[in-house]
Amino acid sequence: AxxxxxxxxxxxVSEGTPVLLxxxxxxxxxxxxxxxxxxxxxxxxxxxxxxxxxxxxxGINGFEAEFKKSETSFHLTKPSAHMSDAxxxxxxxxxxxxxxxxxxxxxxxxVRP
Amino acid sequence: xxxxxxSPTHLIKTRxxxxxxxxxxxxxxxxxYWYQQALGLGLQFLLWYDEGEERNRGNFPPRxxxxxxxxxxxxxxxxxxxxxxSALYLCASSGGTATNEKLFFGSGTQLSVL
Numbered sequence: 001a002x003x004x005x006x007x008x009x010x011x012x013v014s015e016g017t018p019v020l021l022x023x024x025x026x027x028x029x030x031x032x033x034x035x036x037x038x039x040x041x042x043x044x045x046x047x048x049x050x051x052x053x054x055x056x057x058x059g060i061n062g063f064e065a066e067f068k069k070s071e072t073s074f075h076l077t078k079p080s081a082h083m084s085d086a087x088x089x090x091x092x093x094x095x096x097x098x099x100x101x102x103x104x105x106x107x108x109x110x111v112r113p
Numbered sequence: 114x115x116x117x118x119x120s121p122t123h124l125i126k127t128r129x130x131x132x133x134x135x136x137x138x139x140x141x142x143x144x145x146y147w148y149q150q151a152l153g154l155g156l157q158f159l160l161w162y163d164e165g166e167e168r169n170r171g172n173f174p175p176r177x178x179x180x181x182x183x184x185x186x187x188x189x190x191x192x193x194x195x196x197x198x199s200a201l202y203l204c205a206s207s208g209g210t211a212t213n214e215k216l217f218f219g220s221g222t223q224l225s226v227l
């Protein structure tokens with residue numbers, strides 16, 4: 001069975017400093033992995049997805065994630081945080097069946113001025 | 114182009130009542146998914162509809178049900194409401210089973226059960 005673990009429930013950074021949101025996955029086969037972002041009062045938005053092409057995936061708003069099979073990780077990074085990045089971020093793996101996305105518990109990113 | 118729209122944005126009910134939540138997918142999308150986001154529990158898969166039929170459901174009791182209409186909009190019904198049903202209910206749509214990886218989410222309906 002597939003699962004994801006987001007290692008931090010809250011991450012706080014200063015504006016202009018790097019962002020690292022950690023995600024480990026468990027999958028019996030090569031997984032499809034995603035990062036979604038949820039801003040207050042808005043729906044979830046796809047940031048980026050990995051589907052066994054390049055291991056370094058670039059997403060929107062300057063985010064990127066690297067798929068590391070040896071570490072079963074798919075951490076989300078951004079070189080320089082912006083105030084507008086404050087939101088909840090979800091690491092997601094596609095389940096055994098094509099319809100089912102399995103969400104991590106979420107990481108709330110706080111950006112200090 | 115309009116995104117996924119959900120109504121109402123907020124819904125307050127009392128225990129034992131029924132709640133009906135509505136979702137309109139992006140034009141051209143045939144698949145609709147429902148997720149429950151309860152406090153501290155993350156997002157849980159509820160239901161998937163495609164082409165008017167229920168394709169699968171998550172681990173929720175039968176009092177959670179729904180349907181998809183010919184125009185692909187969808188309703189989620191929760192009968193005999195319980196306090197723990199209080200949550201944000203998110204609807205998502207996609208272009209179909211072949212492209213279901215990219216989901217477009219609505220802003221959700223916040224259901225409060227008193």
